[in-house]
Amino acid sequence: MKLDHIAIVVRDLEQAASVYSKKLGVPLKSRHRIDAEGVEVAVMELDNAHIELVKPLDKASGVASFLEKRGEGLHHICLEVDNIEALIRYLGASGIKLIDDKPRTGYKGNKAVFVHPSSTNGVLIEFYEKDM
Amino acid sequence: MKLDHIAIVVRDLEQAASVYSKKLGVPLKSRHRIDAEGVEVAVMELDNAHIELVKPLDKASGVASFLEKRGEGLHHICLEVDNIEALIRYLGASGIKLIDDKPRTGYKGNKAVFVHPSSTNGVLIEFYEKDM
Known part of the structure; x- marks a missing residue:
């Protein structure tokens, strides 16, 4: 399993x-501006992963x-998986x-789910299906 | 610059x-048990980085x-750099x-410094000099 980004x-x-x-x-x-999530994002490039700086666009978003x-x-970490449906069954x-x-569908069209921090020692974790 | 771990x-x-x-x-x-830092650590392996689960050993540690x-x-993220002294001058x-x-010297003998979160949008960042 690979880390995609830290938000x-x-x-x-x-x-x-x-x-x-x-x-x-x-x-x-x-x-990127992601209206569906109510955020604007700056993607900062590390050699092996990304840092996403995230700013809310309004007061309604999480x-x-x-x-x-x-x-x-x-805020959260995002791990990349091959198959999100298989992962959901496993979790x-x-x-x-x-x-x-x-x-949910991310801005690049990839599928993603968030795990509740109460299950993972206080850490919000996104799982993200990698590009085909 | 490369991400080494998320703590x-x-x-x-x-x-x-x-x-x-x-x-x-x-x-x-x-x-690992790191007495100098007052913590015990479990290193979890991702393909491109590590997650370090950190438990305090006493009430004195940060x-x-x-x-x-x-x-x-x-808690923090750790970025790997080639030369910690050059980085300290740059920062x-x-x-x-x-x-x-x-x-400070990490448990593997590598040199590391922590940046104050007030300088980096609330994020505690460790910079870690990679193995020679």
């Missing part, structure tokens, strides 16, 4: 992307609520609680 | 290592204080605040 919630995407690229040396790869309660910081049999009843 | 603070190392290995399918690679304040969850020139005045 960090931020208040100001310009400022955060500038810190990570110019001050830490992690290059900016791309930027990310906005996280930002209000906990402030900026680490169900393991007694792992999912946030999603069925896979 | 997750947990209360019970046996329980957490069992969740990540048996229920999520991320194999346990090794376990990890114990994190656990008390915020509960279990994502200093960038105005990034370090927690450590000088590099």
Whole structure:
């Protein structure tokens, strides 16, 4: 199993992307607005994974609520799997609680599910079906 | 720049290592007790990085204080660099605040420094000098 990305919630995407690229040396790869999730994302490129800086677009998203309660910081990790339906069956049999009843579709068209942090020691984990 | 690991603070190392290995399918690679840091660690192996499950051994460590304040969850990320002294000069020139005045030595003998989350949008980042 492979790590796809680490997501960090931020208040100001310009400022955060500038810190990570110019001050830490992690290059900016791309930027996306994902209206379905109510977020804007800056993808920062590490050699073996990505850091996604995520800014809420409104107050309705889960990310906005996280930002209000906990402030900026680490939000979730995303692991890549071959087959999301097989994974959902495996997690169900393991007694792992999912946030999603069925896979959601990411901005690149890939299927993804989120695991509830209560099942995984306080960590929000996204599983993401890799490109075919 | 490469991600080395993601650290997750947990209360019970046996329980957490069992969740990540048996229920999520991320194999346990090794376990270490690091007395200098006051922690016990289970290293879980992803294809391209590690997850470190970290349990405080006493109430004095930073990890114990994190656990008390915020509960279990994502604690820090660790990025691998070629030369820690060059990195410290680069971060200093960038105005990034370090927690450590000088590099600490990890359990494998590698040098590491931690960046203060106030400089990096609430994220505790460890920089780790890779094996020679």
